[in-house]
Amino acid sequence: MIIRRIARGVALLAVVPTVASACGDTGGGDDPAYSIGVVQFSSSEETSETALRAYLDHADDQGWEVTKVDPQGSVDKAISAMNDFVQKGVDVIVATVFPSESLTAGIRAASAAGIPVISFAGGPADGVVVDMDAGRPTATEIFEMLLEDLDGEGDLLFFGNNQGPPCMGREAELMELVAGTGIEVTRKEVPIPGHVEAATQFIHAWLAEHPAGSGPLAVVGCLDEAALGAVSALRQERRQDVLVYGINGTSAALHAVESGDIRAVSFIDVAAAGRTAAERTPEVIEQGTDAEPSVIPIPAVLVTSETYASFAEKYPGAVQ
Structure with missing residues (x-):
């Protein structure tokens, strides 16, 4: 393993001569100045x-060299970024949200070069040595609350997304429970x-088909x-008869819980996951x-208007 890292380091210095001067020896931490390749999902996706x-x-504190690429939700661009990182000879690749199975070509290239892959919520796969799971377990409590609120009947509008395992896992949990x-x-x-x-557009049409007084109504987003x-x-249609639920726990959603616009949010402590x-x-x-x-x-932590104050005290950074 040490020989492999030295060889990659020599190749990296040959290709990018400014890396050594940029990184220094060990930066502010005790670890070597590792080279990290990060494949974002989309810079517009707040949770990842x-x-x-x-x-x-943490990487900055340790003096690691980090290169980020934003594929904007494109699997092909994500795989291309991984291949570029392999050519560069990074020490590890961090991929976010993209299903690991969809990144097989990039993961195989990394594995062949001896480069491990860490995935944020992409799911396990050959070559992925650590996967941070943000799928079904994060949704169970809030969906059980939803079923109790509706008393087992009514109409539910669900916003899903098939681009990433977190949403797909949460959807599977919901469908099993209902x-x-x-x-x-x-x-x-x-x-x-x-x-x-898209969600705003869809719900206008759904509300037209479900007028006030037509029965228990709820909306839940996988994000x-x-x-x-x-x-x-x-708000635009002045409807107060529809319960809304969210998952991830963005600052805006948490404040909507505080104001009563959202019934509950499942807060995912992704900052802790990132540090881990x-x-x-x-x-x-x-x-x-x-x-x-x-x-x-x-x-995951279930947050309602009743528990918001205690949550904000425990997680002040989440509600800023």
């Missing part, structure tokens, strides 16, 4: 960006980027942004692609 900020803060109940689910796919606008789009539409992944990075690099793969669940 929050996780990355926490990761990058099976056998009297709840009728209408499912709409929302793109990323553009999920707020907070979709839920916030629903809130915007409900960063702290494990030296171990991942040293163990390489032969490391035993691990899946780390990201903790």
Whole structure:
């Protein structure tokens, strides 16, 4: 493993002679100045960006060299970025949200070069040595609350997204829980980027088909942004008979819980996940692609208007 890292380091110096002067010896930390390749999902997706900020803060403290690429939700661009990182000879690749199975070509190239891959919520796969799970476990409590609020009947508008495992896992959890109940689910796919606008457009049409007084009504987004789009539409139409639920716990969504516009949010502590992944990075690099793969669940906290004050006291950074 040490020989492989030295060889890659020599190649990197040959290709990019400014790296050594930029990184110094060990920066502010005790670890070598590792080279990290980060594949974002989309800079407009707030939750994954929050996780990355926490990761990058730690990397900066350690003096690691980090290069980011924003594929804007494109799998092809993500794979291309991974291949570029392989050619550059980074020590580890961090990928966010994209299903690991969709990045197979990039992960295989990394594995062949002896470069381990860390995934934020992309799901396990050969070559992914650490996966941070933000799927089904993050949705169970809030969906159980939704079913209780509706008393097992009514109409539910669900905003899903098939681009990433977190949303797909949350949708699977919802469909399993509502099976056998009297709840009728209408499912709409929302793109990323553009999920707020799409959700706002969809709900206007759905509200026209479900006038006030037509029965228990609810809207849930697999991401907070979709839920916030629903809130915007409900305000425009002056509807107060629809319960709204969100998942991820963005600052805007949490404040909407505080004001009563959103019934509840499942807050995902992705900043903690980002720090955990960063702290494990030296171990991942040293163990390489032969490391035993691990899946780390990201903790979730249910936040309602009743619990908002205590939540804000415990997680002040989340509501800023």
